[in-house]
Amino acid sequence: MIPSGVVAAARVTHESGTVDQLAAASPDSQRSAVSQLLSIPDVEEAYVLSTCNRVEAYVVSPDAAVGRAALEEFFAPADDDAVVHTDHDESLRHLLRVAAGLESVVLGEDQIIGQVRAAYEDAREAGGIGSMLEPAVTKAIHVGERARTETEINEGVVSLGSAATKLAAAEIGLEGATALVVGAGEMGQLAARSLADAGVDDLVVANRTVSRADHLAAELDVDADLEAVPLEALETVAPEADVVVAATGSEEPVLEPHHLEAETDGGTATATDRVVVDLGQPRDVDPAADDLAAVAVYDLDDLESVTQETREQRADAARKVEAMIDREYELLCDQYKRARADEVIAAMYESAERMKERELETALSRLDDDLSAAQREVVESMADALVSQLLAPPTKSLRQAAAEDDWSTINTALQLFDPDFEGEGSTPPSLLANAERSDLRIGTADDD
Numbered sequence: 165m166i167p168s169g170v171v172a173a174a175r176v177t178h179e180s181g182t183v184d185q186l187a188a189a190s191p192d193s194q195r196s197a198v199s200q201l202l203s204i205p206d207v208e209e210a211y212v213l214s215t216c217n218r219v220e221a222y223v224v225s226p227d228a229a230v231g232r233a234a235l236e237e238f239f240a241p242a243d244d245d246a247v248v249h250t251d252h253d254e255s256l257r258h259l260l261r262v263a264a265g266l267e268s269v270v271l272g273e274d275q276i277i278g279q280v281r282a283a284y285e286d287a288r289e290a291g292g293i294g295s296m297l298e299p300a301v302t303k304a305i306h307v308g309e310r311a312r313t314e315t316e317i318n319e320g321v322v323s324l325g326s327a328a329t330k331l332a333a334a335e336i337g338l339e340g341a342t343a344l345v346v347g348a349g350e351m352g353q354l355a356a357r358s359l360a361d362a363g364v365d366d367l368v369v370a371n372r373t374v375s376r377a378d379h380l381a382a383e384l385d386v387d388a389d390l391e392a393v394p395l396e397a398l399e400t401v402a403p404e405a406d407v408v409v410a411a412t413g414s415e416e417p418v419l420e421p422h423h424l425e426a427e428t429d430g431g432t433a434t435a436t437d438r439v440v441v442d443l444g445q446p447r448d449v450d451p452a453a454d455d456l457a458a459v460a461v462y463d464l465d466d467l468e469s470v471t472q473e474t475r476e477q478r479a480d481a482a483r484k485v486e487a488m489i490d491r492e493y494e495l496l497c498d499q500y501k502r503a504r505a506d507e508v509i510a511a512m513y514e515s516a517e518r519m520k521e522r523e524l525e526t527a528l529s530r531l532d533d534d535l536s537a538a539q540r541e542v543v544e545s546m547a548d549a550l551v552s553q554l555l556a557p558p559t560k561s562l563r564q565a566a567a568e569d570d571w572s573t574i575n576t577a578l579q580l581f582d583p584d585f586e587g588e589g590s591t592p593p594s595l596l597a598n599a600e601r602s603d604l605r606i607g608t609a610d611d612d
Contacts, residue, residue: 172231181246272317325354
């Protein structure tokens with residue numbers, strides 16, 4: 165199936181919006197978000213990537229204006245100022261950059277490649293991946309893998325979990341400390357391992373499902389004393405923790421100010437020298453907790469200072485990844501162009517095949533009594549050879565025309581070889597009209 169239509173995308177990320185704006189833009193699930201977009205008239209394909217620091221949606225439609233309108237509807241809950249819209253070429257290039265880690269809070273972080281892949285599976289199951297997004301997303305995954313195996317883009321701090329540990333270590337000593345991780349998902353696992361590597365003595369993992377917390381504790385295999393508890397135990401374990409990292413998928417805060425207050429013989433007193441890092445999106449920690457006298461609460465917005473150092477260290481690797489993306493983007497564009505050319509060539513051969521079969525049938529019917537089976541085979545082989553030799557030069561020319569964005573030549577070929585072609589608006593040749601639109605221009609846009 166030939167790629168047709170125009171890609172449009174929109175996003176709210178850690179760069180364009182606040183944590184609260186990200187929360188407003190976040191869908192219930194990636195799969196349901198894709199289904200929502202596909203329910204909009206003329207949206208043919210859809211892909212949604214939703215993580216703790218980005219919500220991105222990509223759609224394919226017959227016209228750029230249709231795609232933008234669909235995305236405006238999708239992102240209606242978010243502030244307009246937080247939403248970034250991109251056109252066809254920029255959207256495709258941006259997707260490659262995301263998978264490579266160039267758009268992450270932690271430059272080159274490893275988790276995003278798995279998230280891009282998971283979003284791809286969700287979109288496929290929802291029926292959102294078609295001939296345009298299939299090569300785009302799989303190319304992005306390929307670029308992400310190359311970036312991490314062929315460059316040093318992921319050396320050093322490679323996740324928000326490790327960035328949270330580094331931020332906490334700058335505030336208090338982690339050697340011998342007690343740490344609490346709230347949430348046993350991928351981010352929680354990364355934070356727990358990072359804290360253990362930093363030298364904490366006691367590590368508590370709290371999760372809604374205790375069995376999952378137990379599983380995480382068993383998998384860590386670290387020197388720290390590990391304990392898995394349910395979220396209900398936060399009343400007991402949170403006041404004892406020197407550092408807390410929260411990373412759940414809860415829609416409401418799971419840590420309130422009273423969780424972070426320490427009990428004394430004289431009553432309630434504020435905890436001393438405690439660092440809380442909220443990686444949740446929406447927030448896992450009630451902002452009012454930051455008002456406690458000796459509790460420092462940080463969220464995703466505050467990690468920028470920690471990640472800036474990593475960004476500077478990885479500048480050389482980032483430049484190599486940028487060059488890699490440039491090349492892979494060109495290959496993606498070439499892939500689309502070849503697919504368009506091959507569709508036109510297939511129509512040309514199909515038309516020629518119909519003519520050949522018709523003329524062969526007429527000729528052989530006249531000679532039926534005079535030809536042996538071997539002679540009939542010679543005549544049929546000659547007809548096949550004539551078709552192949554006659555179409556070889558135009559086949560080469562059509563592939564060259566697609567490579568050079570010469571859609572008028574391809575349009576003319578359809579008029580010559582497709583008896584059903586009646587110009588723009590017909591099917592399947594209407595896809596060539598898509599290619600001619602100024603919105604598409606695959607491979608001709610300037611770099612970001």
